[in-house]
Structures are given as structure tokens and as C-alpha cells.
């Protein structure tokens with residue numbers, strides 16, 4: 001401040017004003033008159049100083065609070081280990097017991113829901129409901145057990161007997177006298193002991209619809225009295241329709257088996273059966 005250098009300069013130069021040195025020293029240097037601007041500056045300085053002082057006080061108080069906060073946990077840590085095990089157990093028991101006793105009366109429904117879920121049978125019990133259905137019956141099967149010996153095949157042949165055909169319109173199986181004969185497929189009886197087929201003895205013909213086509217299967221030389229079907233009867237696949245015999249133009253017990261494509265045209269039964277059995 002320029003006013004300060006003016007008031008102090010006499011004290012620093014006593015040689016020039018030696019006689020008045022004492023009076024000048026005893027008299028405090030006159031402070032420069034404060035004008036309005038200086039007063040405002042001084043008030044602002046005081047205000048800043050006051051604010052700084054307030055900040056310092058607040059900071060000190062905050063530091064003190066932090067100090068207390070840091071001290072209290074340390075104090076608590078040193079106190080907790082002084083509890084005995086019995087006291088700790090009692091405290092733990094009270095903690096576990098409180099939710100049970102303090103549970104509102106409206107909450108038991110949650111407990112019921114839990115017990116209802118627990119009552120559901122375990123998932124593994126569902127295996128009990130797995131049902132293995134028996135395989136569906138085949139749509140087509142052999143009239144006698146597969147692999148039965150064939151004594152005479154389909155086609156031209158030397159007539160084996162008087163009245164026997166020279167063109168064999170079927171195959172002859174030898175499963176043994178009295179062996180059961182099965183319908184190869186479901187169908188309807190279209191012929192029994194027809195006079196036109198007397199060479200077949202006791203026989204039956206069944207019409208089927210297989211792979212969308214009409215086909216007739218015929219069975220001859222059955223034992224007398226073993227076949228009870230009549231035209232129009234429905235049969236199922238595998239149904240026993242008679243027993244192996246030697247009626248008609250036959251030299252011995254066997255099954256004469258025919259396949260008539262379209263109901264009238266004889267075809268090789270072995271070829272047709274293998275083709276349709278897959």
C-alpha cells in the first residue's frame with residue numbers, strides 16, 4: 001500500500017531529521033485516512049477472513065466427528081470378543097427365534113403353499129405312467145410259420161397225380177398234418193368249397209385290399225371239418241381258418257397256398273409275399 005511507505009520513511013532516515021527523531025518515534029505513525037473504497041475493501045477482506053475462519057472451524061468439527069467414527073469401531077472390536085460363548089449362543093437363538101414369533105398371522109398361507117409343493121410326487125414317479133404299448137399287429141403275415149419247407153413251387157410242373165394241374169398255380173407248404181393255417185391279412189371270405197375248385201378239397205379264399213390293390217389268398221386241402229367260414233365272413237390277420245390236411249387232389253397232407261392278383265390272376269406266392277412283407 002503506498003500510504004504505508006510514506007508514514008514509515010522518517011524512521012528509516014534518522015540522519016536527515018535527527019532532532020525530531022524522538023517525537024516521531026513516540027508518536028505512532030498516523031494511519032492514512034480511509035476513504036469509502038478502502039472501507040469496502042477492508043470489509044470484504046474481513047468477510048473473506050471470517051468465511052475462511054468458519055470453514056476452518058467446520059473442517060475441525062468434521063475431522064473430530066471422523067475421529068470419533070474411527071475410534072468407535074475399534075472400540076467395538078475390542079468389546080465383542082469379551083462375550084462368552086453362552087452369551088453368543090443365546091443371542092443367536094434369540095435371532096432365530098424372533099422371525100417365528102414375530103411372523104404376522106397373515107403369512108401362514110405361504111407355509112401352506114410350500115407344503116403343497118412338497119406334497120407333489122417326485123419327478124421320477126412320472127416314469128410309472130410310461131406305458132409301452134404292444135406293437136400293432138402286422139398287416140401281412142405268412143399262413144404257416146416262416147421257413148416252413150416248400151414241397152412244390154409255383155409254375156409249370158409235371159403233374160404229380162391224376163387230376164393234379166401241370167401248371168401249379170400256388171406253392172405247397174409242408175408244416176405237418178393238422179398244423180393251423182392263418183389268414184395272411186384281414187379280409188372277406190369270397191369262396192368256400194366252390195365246385196370249380198374241387199381239386200382244392202376243403203378250401204377257402206379271402207379277398208384283401210393290400211397297398212391299395214385287391215388281392216385274393218386261397219388255402220386248399222384242409223382237413224375235413226376244420227374250416228367253418230362261409231362267403232361274406234370277415235377275418236382278421238393271423239386268424240386260424242383251418243388245419244392242414246390232404247382233401248381234394250392231393251398226395252399227402254400239405255397246404256396249397258395261392259395269391260390271385262386282382263382277385264383272379266395267380267402269381268408266385270413266394271415272390272408276392274416277400275415283396276409285400278418288406
Ligand SMILES: [Zn+2]
Nearest residue numbers: 170171172256
Ligand atoms: Zn399245390
